[in-house]
Amino acid sequence: MKTIHLLFISVLSIHLSYTQDIKPNEVKNIMKKVADWQIMHINDAYSNDKPHHALHWTNAALYVGMAKWAEMADNDTYYNWLKGIGDQNNWQLHERKYHADDHAVGRMYAALYGKYNQKEMLEPTIEQFNYILHHPANTKLNWATPYHQDRWNWCDALFMSPPVWADLYSITGEQKYLDFMLDEYKATTEFLFDTEEHLYYRDERFKGKLDKGTKIFWGRGNGWVFAGLADILSNLKPETSEYSYFLDIYKKMADRLIELQTPEGHWAMSLLGKEFYPTPETSGSSFFIYGLAWGINRGILNGPKFKKAVQSGWKAMTGYVNEDGMLGYVQPIGAAPGNASANKTEVYGTGAFLSAGSEIYKMVGAN
Template sequence: MKLRTALVASLLLLTSLPGLAKLPEQEDIVSIMQQVADWQIAHFHDDMERENEWENRFNAWTYGALYIGMEKWAQMAPSDKYYQFLLEAAANNKWDLGPGKYHADDQTVGQLYLELYRKFQQPHMLAKVLERTEWIMNNPSQQPMRLNHYQYTERWTWCDALFMAPPVWAKLASITGNDRFRNEMFAEYVATVNHLYDKEEKLFYRDEHFIDKRDKGHKIFWARGNGWVFGGLTLILQELPEGPQKAYFSKLYRDMAANLITLQTEKGHWAMSLKAAELYPTPETSGTAFFTYGLAWGINNGYLDKATYLPAIERGWQSLTSHVTDEGLLGYVQPVGAGPGEAWPDKTEVYGVGAFLAAGSEVYKLAAN
């Protein structure tokens, strides 16, 4: 697969010089988003070759993350074919969540169903998400707040879970008017923060097994894991009324944002291990996309100062688009994992595309100004 050689060379030069990267015109943002979205739809079944059966579903978390970004693209796309794609995907899933009753990953796809319900107002789009979430609320898990080598996964014992499930609960509170969804979510979210958040570093450990672990002396803060949290915060915040809960999430969001811009590499991406960029020099696009999305959302919604945060967004977007091939494949997406690892220019994943489209949707709004 060919990369846009001349363009990439120019972009890499720009992203290596702080202050020189600039957002492209809106039509250019739309063009590359459409290219990536179309490539992914054409290759929609490619990820179904996974060995793990629990990942080999179109309502798994991997696809759920894709749908979240694809729905944001559908809102701005020049054609309604993307909503048709999402409606067909949801119908093929029978509007159902994954099989794990409590598992956060198996709730992720509910975010798509709820957004489609908001747009089309069809009761069947809401029914199964509501049924599952009410069941969990009325039958709270008795497991401890620890992962223990995946022995306990009914509660949000790994940081990725904070993207997967809490936005479903926040959206349901907004849609139904039942504050109990929001209150239950808040209590469980705070429990996870108390378990995994490093108050000094303003970052999340992926799970308990990383808290005391070091990589050549460095604390291990996985980029995509923190990207899950940071992106998830935006999905929650937009659902909250003013009050103590919103103040709590706002502070967490702003604290993470202020630290994240200090960790961006000179080339514009965020390293797979946020505090150990020298150990992981390979670009990685899924974490970078979530951070770019979250920062751009913050400016667009009045949470972040434009003068402070726009340069990081510009460099992040330039880095991301430099890893899109001529065919529309978003490269350098780290495969499914639970910590820093490897990525390759010709390898992608559906959740990385979802993060890229989410980032583009907010960068597009910024470019208007």
């Protein structure tokens, strides 16, 4: 009995250390620092030689995290910044009607609708998605087929578009949005999900390929998926079959991800090849931290192994923020494992970091 008691005390002390080492005010301070730096540098060029369009998917991923930070901030400065972007662009989605990347900004519109309840914020998105419902793309998911990206045939797409459909379902209560999203999500998962590794191939071109003897599962690509799953689940009722479907994928990925985390706290750009890709990559890693912390905060992921993974990951991410507030080691735009460095950043990396911080802040006991 004494041994059991001592073991309980030991486990409890480990559990507490995972959260007490991170202070809520420190989380909030570094989130503000990173958010402020990014807003000051929003018109910089990053992966390319010119700034991204305000509605481009890169910025849309930033806005997702910035909206989460805006909810935490002490004033409406960040909400006003986001609202200004919506106003300047008449609350439109980006250029391509079917392409998931160009739907992603709708996530920011839904978040702002949740605060302001102004119907003009969502009307263009609803109109476009209703068109898609009545004129669905019938293209194949194979990469070389015509108009293949009119459907979600690459794993990044599962972050860009499905959560917007889930948002519309949650806001309007109309089942049609959820039904369409679920059918398309299932098609993508059947096409790209590896049932042995519980990870997603980036797209068809990587299925069956090896990199130094390992299957190629892109870190950020799976980060897109995992963060998107958390956001989809947030819009669904736990007692529904749809929730069970997404929860099953989420749990399988969560279990695999903590097995693949590096001793330094980040995840490799090629998830199964960390010895070949030792350089940190903060955008994918931040998305994993966000998704894991989200599950901890909702009682879905239990046990010290998850808290340890999240705390280790968050400490690693904050260590890659420079004194000015720039998050380094963000892999530039790509579709496969590549390169990152301390002086490389991107707006979606900031968005992922802010998303992670929003859940870390809750996890460490902030009110």
